[in-house]
Amino acid sequence: MTVYSIEQRAQNIRGAVIKMLLAAGSGHPAGSLGLADVFAALYFRILDHKPTKPDWPDRDRLIVSNGHIVPLWYATLAEAGYFPKSRLVTLRQAGSALEGHPHRGSVPGIENTAGPLGQGASLAVGQALALRLNKSAKKIYVVLSDGEHQEGQTWEAYMAAAKYRLSNLTFIIDRNNIQIDGFTEDVMPLEPLRAKIEAFGWHVLEVDGHNVKGIIDACAEAQAIYEKPVAIIAHTIPGKGVDFMEFDPKWHGLAPSSGEAQRALRQLHTLQGRISAEHE
Amino acid sequence: MPNMSKAVQYASPRNGFGEALVTLGETNAKVVALTADVAESVRLTAFAERFPERFFDVGVAEQNLMGVAAGLAVEGFIPFCAAYAAFNPGRNWDQLRVSVCYNNANVKIVGTHAGLSVGADGATHQALEDIALTRVLPNLTVLSPADIFETRAATLAAAAHDGPVYLRLSRENEPIIFDSKCSFTIGKARLLQKGTDVTVVVTGSMLAPAMIAVERAKSNGVSAELLHCPTIKPLDEAALLTSIRKTGAVVTVEDAQAVAGLGGAVAELVTTKQPVLVWRIGVRDSFGASGAPKDLYRSFHISEKDITAAIMTAAVKKR
Numbered sequence: 001m002t003v004y005s006i007e008q009r010a011q012n013i014r015g016a017v018i019k020m021l022l023a024a025g026s027g028h029p030a031g032s033l034g035l036a037d038v039f040a041a042l043y044f045r046i047l048d049h050k051p052t053k054p055d056w057p058d059r060d061r062l063i064v065s066n067g068h069i070v071p072l073w074y075a076t077l078a079e080a081g082y083f084p085k086s087r088l089v090t091l092r093q094a095g096s097a098l099e100g101h102p103h104r105g106s107v108p109g110i111e112n113t114a115g116p117l118g119q120g121a122s123l124a125v126g127q128a129l130a131l132r133l134n135k136s137a138k139k140i141y142v143v144l145s146d147g148e149h150q151e152g153q154t155w156e157a158y159m160a161a162a163k164y165r166l167s168n169l170t171f172i173i174d175r176n177n178i179q180i181d182g183f184t185e186d187v188m189p190l191e192p193l194r195a196k197i198e199a200f201g202w203h204v205l206e207v208d209g210h211n212v213k214g215i216i217d218a219c220a221e222a223q224a225i226y227e228k229p230v231a232i233i234a235h236t237i238p239g240k241g242v243d244f245m246e247f248d249p250k251w252h253g254l255a256p257s258s259g260e261a262q263r264a265l266r267q268l269h270t271l272q273g274r275i276s277a278e279h280e
Numbered sequence: 281m282p283n284m285s286k287a288v289q290y291a292s293p294r295n296g297f298g299e300a301l302v303t304l305g306e307t308n309a310k311v312v313a314l315t316a317d318v319a320e321s322v323r324l325t326a327f328a329e330r331f332p333e334r335f336f337d338v339g340v341a342e343q344n345l346m347g348v349a350a351g352l353a354v355e356g357f358i359p360f361c362a363a364y365a366a367f368n369p370g371r372n373w374d375q376l377r378v379s380v381c382y383n384n385a386n387v388k389i390v391g392t393h394a395g396l397s398v399g400a401d402g403a404t405h406q407a408l409e410d411i412a413l414t415r416v417l418p419n420l421t422v423l424s425p426a427d428i429f430e431t432r433a434a435t436l437a438a439a440a441h442d443g444p445v446y447l448r449l450s451r452e453n454e455p456i457i458f459d460s461k462c463s464f465t466i467g468k469a470r471l472l473q474k475g476t477d478v479t480v481v482v483t484g485s486m487l488a489p490a491m492i493a494v495e496r497a498k499s500n501g502v503s504a505e506l507l508h509c510p511t512i513k514p515l516d517e518a519a520l521l522t523s524i525r526k527t528g529a530v531v532t533v534e535d536a537q538a539v540a541g542l543g544g545a546v547a548e549l550v551t552t553k554q555p556v557l558v559w560r561i562g563v564r565d566s567f568g569a570s571g572a573p574k575d576l577y578r579s580f581h582i583s584e585k586d587i588t589a590a591i592m593t594a595a596v597k598k599r
Contacts, residue, residue: 104354104383112354113383116374122344123379126351126359129336133312134355153375156344164336 001044003213009079010040010212014241015268016075016088022261024071024092027100030238030251031145032072034176034209038234039076041215042141042172051081054108060138061127063112065120066145066174067101068253074098074107082109118151120144121171125160128169128229139223142171147179150188155200161229162201170222171202171231174209176238178249197231209234241268281473281506282457284491290453293485294392296431297449298323301360304439305331311439312352314338314361316345322362322392342367346375346389353385358439365391365407365448373413380444381417388438389414390447394424395535396568396576397450397485406568412540414446415513421466422513424448424534424542426487427457430510433464441466448512450485450535452573457487469516471523475505478594479523480587482533483509483542486561489577490533493587500588502595504531515545517553524554529598531559531590535582538562557598559590 001009014036021027043049047060064073071091078085087107090096097106101115114120124142131138148154161169173193181187190196194204203225207218215234222230238252239245242264245256256264282288304311305327312334313327319337328335338345342363349359361368368391369376380387391410398406414422423445425434431449438445445466469481473494482490487508494504505523509516524530530550532543543560550556563580577583 113378116378118343119347119375119379122347122375123351123354125344126348126353127355128351129348130352130355130357133333133357153341153343153347156338156341157347159341160338160344160348163339 006040006044006212007037009044010036011241011268013040013072013075013079015265016078016085017071018256018261018264018268020071020075020088020091021255022258023089024255026092026255027071028068028253029245029256030178031066031069031174031176033242033245034236034238034240035069035072035143035174036240037210037212038143038172038215039072041212043076043080045216046219047141048138051109054082058136058138061111061140063120063124063127063140063142064102065114065142066117066148067114070100070102073102073110077107077109083107117145117148118153121154121157124169125157125166128161128166129164131168138168140169142169144171144173146173146175146177146184146190146193149190149193158197158200158202165227166229167226169229170219171229173231173233174236175233176236178238178252180252182249194233201228203228203230204233205230206233206235209236210240243267281491284455284488284495288455291428291456292453293425293428293431293449294323296428297390297435297447298326300432300435301327302330304436305334308358308439310356311358311360312336314345314349314359316340316342316363316368318363321364322390324362342371343375346372347379349387350375350379350383350385353387354383358386358388360388360390362390362392364405365394365410366405369410369413369446370407377417381419384419384443386442386444388445388447390449392449393451394448395450395485396563396580396582397452397535397573399451399573399576400570402570403567408537408563408568410448411512411534411536411542412544415540415545419444420513421445421511422448423466423510424484424512425510426484426508427454429456429458429460429462430464433462434510437464437466448484452485454485455488464510467511467514467516469519470508470510471505471519472508473504473506475503475527477503477527478505478529478531478591478598479527480504480506480531480533480591481509481520481542481546482506483512484535486533486535486582489584490587492584493591496584496588497591500592502591504591509542512542512545515549517549520546520549521554524550524556528556529594530556531561531587531594533561533582533587536562538564557594559594561587561590
């Protein structure tokens with residue numbers, strides 16, 4: 001799939017996320033929109049996976065540690081063909097398998113349970129050790145938020161991955177600078193984040209999290225680092241693609257009203273007014 | 281029931297765990313072991329030397345310990361993650377709840393040094409709350425064997441069970457009650473002494489003091505029935521109800537808080553199935569202290585003397 005097609009998929013996924021949050025009446029738009037390009041790059045280029053065989057043993061694993069962005073995960077899986085898109089609007093409804101935070105096995109393609117932050121990193125270290133014991137050449141990718149780097153457990157996992165030289169493990173950090181209570185550097189500063197992770201014995205790359213080709217190239221470069229685990233700091237814009245959501249911590253965990261959703265969808269369909277939408 | 285007033289031999293239940301794990305390592309390539317800087321204390325050294333590629337020491341990081349174990353489990357391994365119960369599951373309960381239990385990951389959590397049996401290290405290291413913490417978690421099985429041989433059998437049973445298991449072990453050298461042929465069925469209580477007046481329900485290292493108390497009650501004319509519950513969850517409800525319907529009174533005994541543990545489980549059972557009075561022997565809403573375990577059992581009122589007194593009271597006051 002071409003980079004341009006992947007970018008188109010990311011826009012489709014963003015639109016689905018807005019519709020899901022509107023239907024649910026709650027959820028987390030900022031991170032979900034901000035990571036859409038990363039998720040599209042993962043599922044339409046980087047990961048070796050089979051949407052019709054979610055349990056294929058030889059698949060690459062994607063672990064999502066910041067579980068609150070699960071609307072994006074569901075929308076991406078549906079876009080990739082794991083399950084029908086019609087199920088997406090059941091998000092957070094009673095009786096739906098589309099839980100408000102991901103639960104392993106509840107929906108095809110959901111690899112891990114997450115919600116309490118900081119747990120995905122440790123889980124992935126265990127899976128990376130397991131793949132090595134099984135002599136598998138497959139990779140473990142983990143998406144983490146920047147905010148969950150305030151959890152001590154995340155750094156416990158960094159230490160363990162470095163100790164065991166888990167070169168089959170790649171972290172992708174959503175560096176969007178916001179968390180629930182405001183900007184990360186106001187709530188609890190993370191910088192110098194790159195230097196901290198390097199000091200923990202990891203190889204660190206930085207990338208524009210909205211540059212699909214850049215994300216793909218960074219993951220390819222990570223494969224070439226065989227003596228250390230790799231962390232890719234993806235600099236993203238929270239709420240990317242919807243101007244009134246971008247950069248505003250308010251949208252970390254707030255669903256749009258129906259008027260806001262309409263404005264958001266119009267912007268997404270027209271790439272923020274730069275092109276005219278076919279339906280208009 | 282073995283006669284506990286005669287000279288008995290002592291051994292650490294932890295040794296039973298360590299020996300069983302080496303056996304498992306030999307017979308099952310999927311069994312792996314993890315610890316958090318306490319390999320020798322939790323008796324993992326032999327496994328680590330024998331199977332270095334299947335042993336992981338994550339350092340003083342119990343949250344990561346639980347998470348890494350969960351990761352190994354979802355990929356098909358059978359991880360035993362062992363550390364002091366005060367920290368595992370005390371420190372990493374959230375990881376136990378979400379990464380292990382909600383995931384239904386096949387992790388075996390081994391909490392050693394549980395209860396006042398820790399002794400000299402004192403209150404911070406004496407897990408009195410771990411039964412309560414684990415008993416409330418869906419999908420989790422809770423085991424609390426009494427001696428070295430029962431611990432060995434419980435370890436093998438935990439490995440064979442598909443699902444998360446918490447294995448609670450004391451620190452002390454405990455009297456040897458069972459023998460090397462001891463078998464273990466998860467969910468089954470052991471009827472060790474038949475009686476008619478009072479049912480004594482006990483778990484873990486308190487079995488030996490409870491046996492002594494039952495003997496003393498007998499010499500005082502009270503016939504106590506002794507049920508040992510090495511499985512706290514799922515509780516052997518059938519065995520308990522059969523006994524309670526006969527005796528009409530219960531004394532529960534555990535080296536843990538007197539609320540929300542084994543006594544709590546029994547109290548919950550009888551209120552819905554067979555209302556009778558329940559006397560709970562356990563630590564009464566306080567932290568532990570440093571000292572020899574025998575002395576602590578007396579000062580915290582969970583010694584054989586306290587158990588005997590509860591049995592005698594129950595026999596008189598039951599309705």
